Amino acid sequence: MDSSASVDTHHEPHAHDAAHEHHELGFWRKYIFSTDHKVIGIQYLISGLIFLFFGFCLMMLMRWQLAYPGHELPVIGKWLPHIFGPESMPDGKMTPNFYNSLGAMHGTIMIFLGVVPIAFAAFGNFVVPLQIGAPDMAFPKVNMASYWAFFIGGSIMLISFFVPGGAAKGGWTSYTPLAAFDDTGPGRLVVFNGQTLWLIAFIFLITSSLLGAINFIPTIIQLRAKGLTWMRLPVFVWTEFVTAFLLLLAFPPLEAAIIMQLMDRVAHTSFFLPAGLVLNGAPVSISGGGSPLLWQHLFWFLGHPEVYVLVLPAFGIVAEILANNSRKPLWGYKAHVFAVLTIGFLSFIVWAHHMWLTGMGSGVSAFFQTTTILISVPSVIILSAFFISLWGGSIRFTVPMLFTIAFLPMFGIGGLTGIPLAFNSADLYLHDTYYVIAHFHYLVAPGTIFAIFGGIYYWFPKATGRKMNDFWGRVHFWPTLICMNAIFLPMFLQGMAGMHRRWYDGGQGWNVANDHTIWGLTGFEWNKPISWAAWIMGLAQIPFIINFFWSIKHGKKVNDNPWEATTLEWTAPSPPPHGNFVHTPVAYRGPYEYSLPGRDRDFTMQNEPVEPAERTRRKPPAESVLV
DSSP states (O other): OOHHHHHHHHHOTTTTHHHHOOOOOOHIIIIISOOOHHHHHHHHHHHHHHHHHHHHHHHHHHHHHHHSTTOOOTTTTTTHHHHHOTTTOGGGOOOHHHHHHHHHHHHHIIIIIIIHIIIIIIHHHHHHHHHTTOSSOSOHHHHHHHHHHHHHHHHHHHHGGGSTTOBOOSTTTTOTTHHHHTTOSTTOOSSSSHHHHHHHHHHHHHHHHHHHHHHHHHHHHHOOOBTOOGGGSOHHHHHHHHHHHHHHHHHHHHHHHHHHHHHHHHSOOOSSOOTTOEETTEEOOSOOOOOHHHHHHHHHHHHHHHHHHHHHHHHHHHHHHHHHHHTSOOTTHHHHHHHHHHHHHHGGGOGGGGOGGGOOOHHHHHHHHHHHHHHHHHHHHHHHHHHHHHTTOOOOOOHHHHHHHHHHHHHHHHHHTTTGGGSHHHHHHHTTBHHHHHHHHHHIIIIIIHHHHHHHHHHHHHHHSEEOOHHHHHHHHHHHHHHHHHHHHHHHHHHHTTOBTTOTTTTTTOHHHHHSEETTEETTTTHHHHHHHHHHHHHHHHHHHHHHHHHHHHSEEOOSOTTOOOSGGGGSOSSOOTTSOSSOOBOOSOSOOBSOTTOSSSBOOTTSOOOHHHHHHHSOOHHHHHO
């Protein structure tokens, strides 16, 4: 071989392809035990959506009992005892214990197995590396471990429905001493009972979140593309970054508390059990000295940052969709960033507003009332910036934009109705009523879940190379929006009438609920229209489910940037290959450069270099500098 031939081979970019060809993975390594952030994100999404739908089905069963207490559930009522055991619904009629199990598991599954895995882990895993121009997450195997810890925890949670006595009945907050003695005694196994399995499952779920958090933080810090400075990051990346810190700092105290409560149940310790307890008329033989309030402090130290674990990624998703569909830069980018950072800090010093009924002193309650009001300020800043971003925009009413626009007033209602709960004098009356249910669900259901739906419709083309059907997306949106308000708006009225949130009979035996009418119906009678709205909303999810899975193979094919967006994920092929990008991206500008003057297109992507003419246009006039 002559020297010229060897030189040509050396400079041929594909000369060594055969030697360095990427090894094709088998089915199990590619789709099941994958270390690719995109596959893991999709795993989280599919699993989370399944859990979300299952948790919603549990609520629909509860709504039957609330609307028609003591009546046999038609059609499926006689089959449920064969699934959940004879103690659940003998003769098709719901027992109080089974109702309590549904309540506890609905809250647990919707939050910890549905919304958090989708909002933080699914979107975070799939979108964040693409938006920062990274080939993958910092620790791919840790990423895989985080999903499988989540999957094991969710599986244990589901198994708890089928052990003797059924699933946990101590509420999604697992308050002691109830949670320490529930599902114990004759006929109950030491470990294989609902409440103990709930605690074991939570250990896996918390471990999953911690593994995810310690992966996101170094990924965002270390793997950003060249030129992608902190103030060029998309808002979604900022929200995921702060959310990872919330999980990293707030979950360990709860994991320690759960291990202690587990010891109280199986090893007869008394971390949370005080002396002098009486159970079924007999004194409880324990050493005593524990504090039930300690559990509440440790739980809510996670429980309130957890609210922002739900809300912050939703803010990030809304920011991306809003800027893209208003065709103008997101108003107040730096205000968004600092508001998100402020929420992250303040969320750790407001937890005790969940505990006004514990009788804390005036000084402590004044502190927590103040911090609770303060944390509403950055949320108002973000929401106001969203509304201002719409002003003067050339708005495109795509399906993602419909969910995003609906998010704004729905989240606003949830936030404003939380202000009375910040004050202990008002909360003493409203605590544990349907008012709290309505307030929280306006934040999470038409709030965060609307953002999730918008994000699914928005990034679906990037994941699959195809769009979901617009018509069926609208068929999904409108009934969902109407039914959401028909479900939760009347609950404010029920709550202000004092109706308790945990009554198994729906409040039918409560005098005030029957004697006073609200808009023509008593508090108890409102349960029927609320329940019917819930069942109709369940039917409204069928178009989404069919549209989602049908579009994976049969949706309309699109190019790499169908929304004409500006951030780096839209420079990757759709779907992205191994390593994400054909050419390593470089960021030259901010994330939301829409409708720049002098441009042929109304969007300028982050990887497009800044032209000399742009520098001239952006430079302030000399006289204005002198002034």
